[in-house]
Amino acid sequence: MTGSNNQTSTGRARPGRTAATQARKESVLEAALECFAELGIEGTTIHDIQRRSNCSIGSLYHHFGSKEGIAEELFLDGIGRLNRGMLRKIKVCSNAEQSVHAVVGYYVEWTTRNQPMARYLHSRDVDFSPQARQRLKRIHRDYITAVFTFFAPFVERGEMRVLPLDTYVPLISGPIQEYVRRWLSGHHPNGPRKVKALFADAAWNAVKS
């Protein structure tokens, strides 16, 4: 009903038209993010996105189905990028403490370098269509699984505490995420770089044995 969608934004697609299609979809998402940043989410119209991406109404609806569809795709795309970057980063770590520090550090760097996307991700973490919620749930589950698979040996070795699975991420990332959220919504002026070490230490303290 919605259209193609043969790959998530990561996967390499077949060459030819599909590549061009992928490029067009990405240019739409890029335009949408810019609009959201400048005009606010409620403030941007489908025409704003259309104009900025040089895409016709028809194409837009062909590829995304609705305005909400664009917003959801953008969200899932952003989460995916963040998660993949994070996994790439921690996989080169060789012990628990280093890994936990890497999580906090990468989150700080990524959000500082991708402020519009970070702001967007923070702006709507709840409230999705059932299908998008489903996809998001899967993304989160896969991420948690991947992270835990990586951390499990550390837990077994006794470097980290044994805790309920769904508490690790909040314990490690919760504080820095909350700090960044407040910064991004303008409640305080200081970016997270100065407090990176503080939050990394706190994270490690929360989960170390």
Place this chain on the structure above:
Amino acid sequence: MTGSNNQTSTGRARPGRTAATQARKESVLEAALECFAELGIEGTTIHDIQRRSNCSIGSLYHHFGSKEGIAEELFLDGIGRLNRGMLRKIKVCSNAEQSVHAVVGYYVEWTTRNQPMARYLHSRDVDFSPQARQRLKRIHRDYITAVFTFFAPFVERGEMRVLPLDTYVPLISGPIQEYVRRWLSGHHPNGPRKVKALFADAAWNAVKS
């Protein structure tokens, strides 16, 4: 331009018409929250709110100025309630550890008892009109000030670490907030009650001397 707005939702207003007005505004906000919960934020129309609150279009716009105005007022109202409840709760505490535990505990109880509002608060913490952002910033600043005024003696007595002002809230509330957010958006089924103690201990660990 927008209309009256003689009091925030807390303040006792003069009797007579004003009281009725206040009641009407609150009934609109209540209706809006119900709609957001059932239909999603983007999914609810001004007419949905209007129907459910038995309020005419005219009244709606007289009191709130726009749909976004309703959403903002609802948000500020909710944050205000949460903050005031929190302050009330911690003010009866007599030492730092007890206070920190109270913060986490109250957050768990409040969000469990006010799930629709909690979900709404999580759904849009960023992305507001400049004026609303300003009001929100003030609310946050006042809250932080009040909390810190309360905690300051504990810091002086050496019960708590000396940290940058804007890091206390993320360190204490960040993990439980993140846990609750994930729960509310359906990523895991368990409510926060079972992990309350765990997160309270972690919070205390993060800020104790």
Place this chain on the structure above:
DNA sequence: CATTTACTAGAACATTATTCTATAATAGGA
């Protein structure tokens, strides 16, 4: 009681999202 101000009401209007029909480009098989 007169007058001003706040509030209610919903039709008229404007904006914005979505659908629809037509056309062009590409891929894959004969």
Place this chain on the structure above:
DNA sequence: TCCTATTATAGAATAATGTTCTAGTAAATG
């Protein structure tokens, strides 16, 4: 290479939704 099915583009037409406007009602004020 040509034919056909599929996918993509385009924008006018339409539907849905948000906002303004005019008129009238209730309360407050002096």
